[in-house]
Amino acid sequence: GENVGLHLPTLSVQEGDNSIINCAYSNSASDYFIWYKQESGKGPQFIIDIRSNMDKRQGQRVTVLLNKTVKHLSLQIAATQPGDSAVYFCAENMWDDKIIFGKGTRLHILP
Amino acid sequence: KAGVTQTPRYLIKTRGQQVTLSCSPISGHRSVSWYQQTPGQGLQFLFEYFSETQRNKGNFPGRFSGRQFSNSRSEMNVSTLELGDSALYLCASSLRPGQGIRETQYFGPGTRLLVL
Numbered sequence: 001g002e003n004v005g006l007h008l009p010t011l012s013v014q015e016g017d018n019s020i021i022n023c024a025y026s027n028s029a030s031d032y033f034i035w036y037k038q039e040s041g042k043g044p045q046f047i048i049d050i051r052s053n054m055d056k057r058q059g060q061r062v063t064v065l066l067n068k069t070v071k072h073l074s075l076q077i078a079a080t081q082p083g084d085s086a087v088y089f090c091a092e093n094m095w096d097d098k099i100i101f102g103k104g105t106r107l108h109i110l111p
Numbered sequence: 112k113a114g115v116t117q118t119p120r121y122l123i124k125t126r127g128q129q130v131t132l133s134c135s136p137i138s139g140h141r142s143v144s145w146y147q148q149t150p151g152q153g154l155q156f157l158f159e160y161f162s163e164t165q166r167n168k169g170n171f172p173g174r175f176s177g178r179q180f181s182n183s184r185s186e187m188n189v190s191t192l193e194l195g196d197s198a199l200y201l202c203a204s205s206l207r208p209g210q211g212i213r214e215t216q217y218f219g220p221g222t223r224l225l226v227l
Contacts, residue, residue, distance in 0.1 A: 032213050043115070043201050043218025044154070089154065093212050097167055101154035 012108045019077040023090035023102045026071060030092035030100075035064055035075045038104070039086045047075070047088075077107075085109050113138065115204050115219035123225045129190040132222045136183050136204030142166075143185040144216060145177055148199040157200075160185055161208040189224075197226045 013019045025033075031052040036044035050057045050064045050073075057064050063076040073090050089104035116135045124130050136143050144167075145157040156169040160179035177187040183204075189196055200223075203216035 034212055041220065043203070043220055045218065046215055091154075091212055099156040099169070099212050101156075103153040 009104075010106045010108055012110055013080050014110045015080060015082060017080055019075075019080045019084065019107055021075045021077075021088045021105050021107065023073040023075075024071060025073060025090075025092050025100070027092065027094055027100070028068070028071065029095045031095055032093040033064070033066065033073055034091045034093075035062075035073075036089055036091065037084075037086045038089070044089070080107075080109055082109050082111075115202055115217055117200075117202050117219040117222050119222060120220065121223050121225075123227060124192050125227050126192055126194060128192050129188060130192060130224060131186055131188045132200055132202075132224075134185045134187075134202030134204075134219060136185070136202075137217055140204035140206055140217070141183050142205045142208050142214065143179055143183065144203045144205075145185070145187050146201040146203065147171070148201055148221070149197070154201070157187065159208070166208055192226045194226050197224060199223050 034049045035047045037047050038044045048059045048062050048064050050066050055066050061078045065074045077084055085107055087104040087106050090102040092100050115137055118133045134143055142161040144159040146154050147157055148154045157171055157175055158165055158177050159167040163179045174190045179185045199221040201218050201221045203218045205214040205216045207214050
C-alpha cells in the first residue's frame with residue numbers, strides 16, 4: 001500500500017547535537033521528495049527537496065539523504081538550535097502528480 | 112511581499128452545515144492548492160487550481176469543492192459537514208502549476224474548522 005512516514009511522533013535532541021529524522025516511502029514510482037517544517041500555529045514551510053536521480057542534497061545546516069534501495073528518506077539537521085523545534089514531515093510526489101505526506105515527527109530540543 | 116492569507120482563522124460549525132473558506136495567494140502567484148491536516152491522517156492534498164481551472168484533485172468526496180477567481184483568490188467549500196471534517200485546512204500558493212509539489216509552494220497559516 002501507499003504509506004509515507006515512520007511513526008515516530010517525538011524526537012528529543014540536545015541543543016547543539018545533530019538531528020536525524022527518518023521517513024519511509026513505499027512507492028518506487030515517486031520521483032520527487034520534499035521535507036517540510038511546521039511550527040505551532042503556522043503552515044508547513046519548505047526546507048529542502050531531492051529528486052529521485054540524486055541520493056544526497058545539502059542546504060544550510062540541513063542534508064537530505066535518499067536511499068531508493070530501501071525506500072528511505074532522512075533529514076539531517078546539523079547543530080540543532082531551539083528554533084528548530086517543530087514538526088517535520090516528508091512528502092513524495094508520484095509520477096502521476098499524486099502527493100503523499102508523512103505523518104510527521106515532532107523535534108524537541110533539550111537545553 | 113505579503114504571504115498567503117486565509118480567512119477565517121477559526122470556525123465552528125455543526126453537522127450538516129456547509130462552510131466556505133477563503134485563500135488569498137501571494138501577489139503574482141497563480142496556482143493555489145488546498146490541503147486538509149488532521150492528527151490521524153496527517154496532511155492530505157485536496158485540489159489545485161490554476162487559471163480558474165482545477166488541475167489536480169486528491170481522494171476526497173464530492174462534498175469538498177473549490178474554485179478560483181480571476182484574481183487567483185480561491186475558495187473551498189465543504190457541504191453537509193461531518194464530524195470527521197474537523198481539521199486544519201491549509202492553502203498554498205505557487206507561481207506556476209505545481210505538477211504535484213515540484214513547484215515550491217508557500218503555505219498560509221490555515222483555517223481551523225471544528226464540526227460539532
